[in-house]
Amino acid sequence: xxxxxxxxxxxxxxxxxxxxxxxxxxxxxxxxxxxxxxxxxxxxxxxxxxxxxxxxxxxxxxxxxxxxxxxxxxxxxxxxxxxxxxxxxxxxxxxxxxxxxxxxxxxxxxxxxxxxxxxxxxxxxxxxxxxxxxxxxxxxxxxxxxxxxxxxxxxxxxxxxxxxxxxxxxxxxxxxxxxxxxxxxxxxxxxxxxxxxxxxxxxxxxxxxxxxxxxxxxxxxxxxxxxxxxxxxxxxxxxxxxxxxxxxxxxxxxxxxxxxxxxxxxxxxxxxxxxxxxxxxxxxxxxxxxxxxxxxxxxxxxxxxxxxxxxxxxxxxxxxxxxxxxxxxxxxxxxxxxxxxxxxxxxxxxxxxxxxxxxxxxxxxxxxxxxxxxxxxxxxx
Amino acid sequence: xxxxxxxxxxxxxxxxxxxxxxxxxxxxxxxxxxxxxxxxxxxxxxxxxxxxxxxxxxxxxxxxxxxxxxxxxxxxxxxxxxxxxxxxxxxxxxxxxxxxxxxxxxxxxxxxxxxxxxxxxxxxxxxxxxxxxxxxxxxxxxxxxxxxxxxxxxxxxxxxxxxxxxxxxxxxxxxxxxxxxxxxxxxxxxxxxxxxxxxxxxxxxxxxxxxxxxxxxxxxxxxxxxxxxxxxxxxxxxxxxxxxxxxxxxxxxxxxxxxxxxxxxxxxxxxxxxxxxxxxxxxxxxxxxxxxxxxxxxxxxxxxxxxxxxxxxxxxxxxxxxxxx
Amino acid sequence: xxxxxxxxxxxxxxxxxxxxxxxxxxxxxxxxxxxxxxxxxxxxxxxxxxxxxxxxxxxxxxxxxxxxxxxxxxxxxxxxxxxxxxxxxxxxxxxxxxxxxxxxxxxxxxxxxxxxxxxxxxxxxxxxxxxxxxxxxxxxxxxxxxxxxxxxxxxxxxxxxxxxxxxxxxxxxxxxxxxxxxxxxxxxxxxxxxxxxxxxxxxxxxxxxxxxxxxxxxxxxxxxxxxxxxxxxxxxxxxxxxxxxxxxxxxxxxxxxxxxxxxxxxxxxxxxxxxxxxxxxxxxxxxxxxxxx
Numbered sequence: 001x002x003x004x005x006x007x008x009x010x011x012x013x014x015x016x017x018x019x020x021x022x023x024x025x026x027x028x029x030x031x032x033x034x035x036x037x038x039x040x041x042x043x044x045x046x047x048x049x050x051x052x053x054x055x056x057x058x059x060x061x062x063x064x065x066x067x068x069x070x071x072x073x074x075x076x077x078x079x080x081x082x083x084x085x086x087x088x089x090x091x092x093x094x095x096x097x098x099x100x101x102x103x104x105x106x107x108x109x110x111x112x113x114x115x116x117x118x119x120x121x122x123x124x125x126x127x128x129x130x131x132x133x134x135x136x137x138x139x140x141x142x143x144x145x146x147x148x149x150x151x152x153x154x155x156x157x158x159x160x161x162x163x164x165x166x167x168x169x170x171x172x173x174x175x176x177x178x179x180x181x182x183x184x185x186x187x188x189x190x191x192x193x194x195x196x197x198x199x200x201x202x203x204x205x206x207x208x209x210x211x212x213x214x215x216x217x218x219x220x221x222x223x224x225x226x227x228x229x230x231x232x233x234x235x236x237x238x239x240x241x242x243x244x245x246x247x248x249x250x251x252x253x254x255x256x257x258x259x260x261x262x263x264x265x266x267x268x269x270x271x272x273x274x275x276x277x278x279x280x281x282x283x284x285x286x287x288x289x290x291x292x293x294x295x296x297x298x299x300x301x302x303x304x305x306x307x308x309x310x311x312x313x314x315x316x317x318x319x320x321x322x323x324x325x326x327x328x329x330x331x332x333x334x335x336x337x338x339x340x341x342x343x344x345x346x347x348x349x350x351x352x353x354x355x356x357x358x359x360x361x362x363x364x365x366x367x368x369x370x371x372x373x374x375x376x377x378x379x380x381x
Numbered sequence: 382x383x384x385x386x387x388x389x390x391x392x393x394x395x396x397x398x399x400x401x402x403x404x405x406x407x408x409x410x411x412x413x414x415x416x417x418x419x420x421x422x423x424x425x426x427x428x429x430x431x432x433x434x435x436x437x438x439x440x441x442x443x444x445x446x447x448x449x450x451x452x453x454x455x456x457x458x459x460x461x462x463x464x465x466x467x468x469x470x471x472x473x474x475x476x477x478x479x480x481x482x483x484x485x486x487x488x489x490x491x492x493x494x495x496x497x498x499x500x501x502x503x504x505x506x507x508x509x510x511x512x513x514x515x516x517x518x519x520x521x522x523x524x525x526x527x528x529x530x531x532x533x534x535x536x537x538x539x540x541x542x543x544x545x546x547x548x549x550x551x552x553x554x555x556x557x558x559x560x561x562x563x564x565x566x567x568x569x570x571x572x573x574x575x576x577x578x579x580x581x582x583x584x585x586x587x588x589x590x591x592x593x594x595x596x597x598x599x600x601x602x603x604x605x606x607x608x609x610x611x612x613x614x615x616x617x618x619x620x621x622x623x624x625x626x627x628x629x630x631x632x633x634x635x636x637x638x639x640x641x642x643x644x645x646x647x648x649x650x651x652x653x654x655x656x657x658x659x660x661x662x663x664x665x666x667x668x669x670x671x672x673x674x675x676x677x678x679x680x681x682x683x684x685x686x687x688x689x690x691x692x693x694x695x696x697x698x699x700x701x702x703x704x705x706x
Numbered sequence: 707x708x709x710x711x712x713x714x715x716x717x718x719x720x721x722x723x724x725x726x727x728x729x730x731x732x733x734x735x736x737x738x739x740x741x742x743x744x745x746x747x748x749x750x751x752x753x754x755x756x757x758x759x760x761x762x763x764x765x766x767x768x769x770x771x772x773x774x775x776x777x778x779x780x781x782x783x784x785x786x787x788x789x790x791x792x793x794x795x796x797x798x799x800x801x802x803x804x805x806x807x808x809x810x811x812x813x814x815x816x817x818x819x820x821x822x823x824x825x826x827x828x829x830x831x832x833x834x835x836x837x838x839x840x841x842x843x844x845x846x847x848x849x850x851x852x853x854x855x856x857x858x859x860x861x862x863x864x865x866x867x868x869x870x871x872x873x874x875x876x877x878x879x880x881x882x883x884x885x886x887x888x889x890x891x892x893x894x895x896x897x898x899x900x901x902x903x904x905x906x907x908x909x910x911x912x913x914x915x916x917x918x919x920x921x922x923x924x925x926x927x928x929x930x931x932x933x934x935x936x937x938x939x940x941x942x943x944x945x946x947x948x949x950x951x952x953x954x955x956x957x958x959x960x961x962x963x964x965x966x967x968x969x970x971x972x973x974x975x976x977x978x979x980x981x982x983x984x985x986x987x988x989x990x991x992x993x994x995x996x997x998x999x
Contacts, residue, residue, distance in 0.1 A: 054588055074591040075600075087589035091607045100603075101593030152593065424804035428816065431801045435823045435878070441844070442834035453836075454843040499720050506717025518717060521724045527927070529935025529980070531953050535960050535973050536731030539738045543751050548726065565727040568720060597712065626827045628938060633961075647829040651836050651942050652861075661837075664830040675825045 003030030003065055004155040004188035006051065011060035013046050020046040022212035023060065028156075028190060030065075033182050035191045035199040038209035039235065044192045047209075048158050051190065052081045065155060075104070080149035081158040085165055086141050088133035094120070094144050095129040101152045119151035122181070139170045146181070156188040163198060175201055196236050200224060208232045226267070230277050230355050239279040240324050246272045246354065254354050259320035263296050266349035269356050277355045284351035285326040287314060290342040296352075297344040300324065305337045312337055316345055439668070446472075446662035453658050463659040472662040480639070481646040482666065485625050488556070488642060492563040492624040497617045499564070500571025501609070505601075507572065508579045525566040526573070534633035537562050541634070555636035562630035567620040574619065578612035579605075611682045618678035622671045643667045738970035739763050749966035766971035767978075776955055776972065780979075783951040786865070787933045790872040794880040794929055795922070797873070802881045803914070806888035820885065823878040832942045835871055836861065839943075863946030871943045872933055879932075880925040887921020888914065920994050927987055934980060952976055 006028040013021040021043040028034045036044040049055045051062055053074030061068045069077055080101070088097050098119055102112045120126050123143035133141055142162060149157055162178075163171045179202045182189045193199050199206045200220040207217045208231070216228040227233035234241055244256040244263075254270035256263050256278055265278060290299060300316035303323065307330075314326045314337045324345055328337070336343070442453075446464065450457030465471050472478045507519055525533060540549050541558050552558050586608065590600035606613075628644040635645065647664055650656040737751035740758035744750050752758050769775040805816045823831070838845050839860035849857045860867045891914060899909040937953035947954075952972065959969030 052588075052592060054591075074588070075594045075596055079592075081589070081592045083585055083589055085585065087585040089586060089589070089604055089608075091604075100590065100595075104594035104599065148593065421804065421808055424800050424808060427797070427800045428804045428809075431797055432816070432819045435874070436819065438834035438838055438874075439823070439826050439831060442830060442837055445837060452842070454838070454840040499723060502716045503720025506713050506715070506720070509713040510717055512714075514714075515717075518721050518724075521721070521728060524724075524728050527931055527984070529931055529953070529976065531935035531937065531956055532735075532973055532977065533728075533731070535956065535970065536735040537727065538960065539734040539751065539966070539970065540727075540731045543738070544730075544734060549730075561727055565723070568723065572720070622825060626825075628829060629935075644827060644829045647827075647833055648938060648942065651829070651833050652945060661833070664827065664833055668826050668830055671825050671827065672822065675821075 005030040005063075005065055006156055006188065006190070007061070007063040008047075008051075009061040009063065011047065011050060011062065012058045013043070013050060013055055014058045019212055021050070021057075024212075024214055026207055026214060026217060028188060030155075030188055031186050033179065033189045033191065033202055033204045035193060035203040035206045036209055037193055037196060037199040037206050037235075040194055042209040043212040044194075044209050045160060048081075048160055048190065048192045051156070052079055052158050053077050078152075078155045079158060080152055080154040080156075081160065082142075082145045082149050082162045084160045084162070086133075086145040086162075088141055088144055088148070090133055093130050093132050094125065094136070097133065097144060098129075098148045098151050100148065105152075115151055116147075119147040122150065122185075123147045138166045139174060142166065142174065146178075150185060150187070154187060156190060159189060159191045161193055162191075163193075163195075171198075178202060200236075208235060210235070227279070227353070227355070230279075233279045233353070233355065238282050238325050240282060240285075242278050242322055242324070244276055244278045244354075246274060246276045249273075253349060256352075256354060258298065258322075259318065261298055263298070263347055263352060264349040265352040265354045268353035270354055272354050272356050279353050279355060280324075280347050280351050282313065282325045282327040283311075284348060285324070286346040286348075287316070287326050287328055287336065288344040288346050289336070290344050292344050292346075294344075294346060296347050296349055298324070298347065299342065299344050302337055302339055302341045302343055304339060305334070314343075316343060318345075442661055443665045443668070446658050446665050448658045448661075451657050453656065453661060463657055463662050467659075470657055470659055472659045472666070475659060477638075477641075477646070478659060478663050481641050481643050482663065484556075484640060485642040485644075485667070488559055488563060488631070489621045489624040491556075491560045492567055493617050493620045495560065496564045496567040496571055496620045497613065500568045500616065500620075501575050501613055503568065504572045504575035504579060505605075508576050522569055522572050525569045530566070530629040533566065534562070534630045537565070537630065538633045553636070554634060555640045558634035558636075559631050559640060559642075562634045563624045563627055566627075566630065567623050570619055570623060571616040574616040575609060575612050578609055582608050611684075615678040615682040618674045618681075622674045622678075625667065625671055625674075735970045735973050738967055739766075739974050741967050741970075743964060743967065747964045749964060762967040762971040763974060766968060766975050770972075770975045776952070776975075779950045779952050779955045780975075782865070782949060783934060783953075786869050786872060786949075786951060787930055789869050790876065790933060791926060791930060793869070793873045794877045795926075798877050798881040798925070799884060799922070802885035803888055806885050807914075817885075820878065820881055824882060828875055829938075829942075831875060832871060832939060835867075835874065836942060839867060861943060861945070863944050863948040865944075865949050867943050868940055868949050871939050872936065875936075875939055876929040876933060879928040883925040883928060884918065884921050887918045887924070890921075891917045920991065923987060923990055927983075930983065931980065934976060952979075 008024050008026045008028075011021055011024040012019070024043075024047060036047060038044050046055060050057050050070075053069070053072060057070050060070070062070045064077070064079065069079075089100065092100065095116055098116045099112050102115055107115075116129070117126065120129060123146050125140065125143050125147065128136065128140065133144065136144065142165075145162070159178075163174055166174065175198060182202075191199070191203065200223075203220055205217060205219055206223050208215045208223055210231045216223055216232045218226070218228075223232060224236050227236065227239070230241065233239040242258060244258045246254055247257050247262065248255040249270055249272075252266070252270055254265045254268075254272065256265050256276065258278070263278075269276070288294065288297065298318055300318045302314060303317040304315045306313040306315070309330070311327050311330055312334070314328060316324050316326065318324060326345060445453050445456070447459050447461065448457055449460035449462060460466070463471050465473055468474055472482075503522065507515065507522065510518075537558070538554075541552060541554055544550070552561055582605070586604050587600050590604045591597070595603060625642075626644060627642075628648060631642050632645050632648070635641065641649075643663055644667070647660065647667075650660050734751060737753050738749065739762055740755075740760065741749060741751040741762075742759050766776065769777070770780045771777060772781075801820070805813060805820065809816050837843055840846075841859070841861075845860065846857045858864060895917070896909050896913050899913045900906070904912065935953045935956075936951065937957040940949055940951055940954050952975070956969050956972045956976065959965040959972060
């Protein structure tokens with residue numbers, strides 16, 4: 001009957017003089033894989049710790065399946081956590097670690113044994129029950145931590161950067177497994193991470209957090225394709241953030257002036273007027289030869305090309321002085337992207353997004369290609 | 382000199398003339414001592430000379446307990462006379478010696494049994510208790526570690542001889558006062574050792590236990606105490622060693638000959654011309670007992686502590702309570 | 707989280723103990739210093755601050771100034787402790803540095819050998835030197851074989867012997883924290899200095915030494931504090947009033963009969979001297995904490 005729905009209302013946490021979480025409102029549906037994504041210090045871990053019960057909210061409600069649990073101590077909440085460094089008890093073996101919570105519930109001996117075996121089977125660790133945590137690899141420890149929390153059949157499972165301590169290859173593999181596991185058990189997962197690729201690839205919905213607030217909640221394509229704020233656009237991948245001036249609008253489109261060039265922008269706040277920010281994802285841009293006469297072009301000069309295997313990141317310096325980054329498929333022909341070559345950057349109207357002007361985030365240097373930025377499906381050829 | 386080193390210098394001085402800069406090296410040390418890639422011989426020498434200087438006199442003093450003559454400074458041959466074979470003056474037959482030995486062990490056992498639980502509770506309390514009074518309690522705990530022992534000894538003496546109110550009036554100079562004095566300073570060591578272990582364990586095991594449904598007390602009993610066990614056992618043995626080695630407070634708190642401990646006995650007889658090598662035997666017993674206690678503490682700490690990752694050096698640091706200073 | 711009172715309850719017995727046997731006795735010393743002697747010439751503390759008699763305290767403090775009655779003891783204390791501290795540094799730092807930085811295979815053994823004196827009874831270590839320095843002891847035998855036929859009298863009022871014994875007694879307390887401090891320094895920081903063109907000596911002087919400074923100060927505090935209250939080293943090695951230190955004066959007055967008020971007053975003198983040192987220590991560590999935070 002526990003559906004695992006979590007509603008946060010005005011959730012606030014203040015440490016001494018510092019506001020860590022600043023009035024969060026969110027509804028996390030039962031059975032959903034929900035991520036809290038944001039840079040370090042944005043309040044995502046504090047939010048998680050309040051849901052777990054380790055921090056008492058300064059204000060606001062945490063409604064779990066219709067009951068406000070804000071002042072229920074952690075051991076009485078039907079919410080369990082996979083800790084960042086797993087916190088497996090070093091003095092207990094795998095079996096006793098997984099049985100720990102069941103024994104607190106005073107379950108019968110064979111019931112404990114049966115459920116521990118079940119949980120270990122679920123994470124494919126049968127046969128390691130007698131090992132101590134130190135004898136396990138990082139990935140195995142992670143699975144024990146999962147089993148230890150899931151064996152209690154929580155309404156909600158909280159995961160605090162559970163993949164952070166693993167190396168890149170295992171991390172990618174566990175990402176797939178974790179999502180599959182969540183679908184199998186059908187429990188609400190609330191997943192905290194600073195890694196956008198993790199959040200985008202696993203979640204049903206993502207909440208992007210910044211400075212103690214939620215900037216946007218949406219499905220991964222929504223937050224990536226339709227960022228609501230400059231921060232979201234900037235935090236999720238390279239966004240080619242530029243200053244522009246909205247000079248007219250109509251038919252759901254907006255004319256923006258960048259330097260002496262006017263472009264049509266097809267999405268975002270197309271009714272805006274005056275100073276705005278415009279963003280376009282690198283993979284949506286096309287590089288044309290400089291003689292091409294299509295509309296919505298910006299002329300420029302190739303400043304640098306970064307070879308990343310499947311694609312090239314080409315950084316083009318515009319006459320306005322701004323740099324714009326385009327990601328082009330590696331076709332084997334590099335001549336066009338040689339340094340110093342004049343090119344035209346074609347910006348499809350449907351890829352150019354207008355954001356009402358606000359303070360830009362800190363990661364706004366498009367000249368630095370992100371090595372691991374997310375690549376949404378369907379853009380690659 | 383590495384290539385990067387030259388590069389860095391050229392960067393720092395762009396006006397330098399072209400060509401590789403001549404390597405300047407001041408010749409301060411004679412060639413024998415200057416060997417940058419070999420072992421630093423001067424340091425090796427200093428270290429081993431220091432160690433010889435630190436340990437040899439002690440070794441010699443212990444050796445003299447086997448002297449066949451009465452002298453404690455001139456070697457006259459090997460015998461077990463002062464250990465056992467002399468029926469009235471050997472260390473295990475002379476009642477003055479055996480009494481000091483027994484009383485020392487008594488005090489050490491009492492100190493250990495009182496200071497350890499008191500200190501463990503205090504460490505747990507101080508580590509978690511935030512709020513009014515916790516700062517003062519923390520400072521108070523450090524006072525015995527930073528006060529010269531004679532100050533503590535004099536102040537306790539004044540209290541026990543002058544203050545006729547409970548609880549001071551119930552404790553008299555002698556065993557009672559000696560135990561109180563020893564517990565007072567060993568308490569701080571227990572707190573320091575247990576608390577530094579607590580800090581390296583961190584809060585997350587306890588939080589994990591709470592998350593899995595354990596009450597605060599159950600989390601303490603099932604998770605924290607087992608993880609603290611090596612530190613608790615080690616601090617017990619360290620309290621034992623501190624107690625058995627203590628001189629100043631124990632002497633000030635003593636009443637008469639019946640409350641003489643080994644260190645007090647050594648102090649009183651070390652310069653005496655008539656004292657026999659049995660004194661050296663007594664000192665040897667003291668040292669061997671202490672070192673065995675500390676050795677066992679170290680083994681427990683590293684063996685049990687290995688489960689929760691601790692190195693040789695951090696064990697050493699934890700055990701010597703050095704983090705306080 | 708929800709109820710924190712049980713943590714305070716845990717701390718309570720220990721706090722009560724410290725209150726009874728640290729705080730109350732500290733006040734008792736003050737009361738004794740401000741007290742009187744009764745008609746039987748027994749010392750009586752003045753528990754009530756309104757009945758304080760500052761006579762002994764002012765006698766002790768003025769006597770501790772140059773030219774005063776206790777000045778020789780204060781001077782001896784300051785000189786012996788300073789020289790002993792300097793020697794501890796001169797010997798202890800290279801040893802700690804070698805074991806932390808250069809010892810490889812022997813490191814475990816060396817650490818053990820450095821720790822052993824820490825736990826060998828101070829009294830036995832003094833006893834050992836009494837044997838060696840006695841008139842027919844090994845030191846004098848050695849001196850005679852190299853032709854010194856009239857060796858000094860080591861054990862009767864010889865300040866050099868006292869300083870030697872202080873260094874011998876306390877140097878382990880200096881070496882261990884300094885060792886731990888140097889051991890904690892990241893090797894790559896020294897390598898970075900070498901890479902940037904520093905000679906080994908410059909790298910030591912500009913990187914290792916400044917980074918180990920907090921531990922040097924900690925080690926110095928660990929040896930200086932007990933040395934200031936030391937009386938037994940002097941009693942055992944010198945047994946002469948010529949080399950008396952402040953601790954000897956206190957011990958004499960407190961354990962020697964009717965002058966307990968004066969002894970307690972001298973404890974206050976000792977604490978006042980240490981307070982100056984502690985203030986400097988707190989200032990330096992606070993500054994370092996700010997700098998390295």
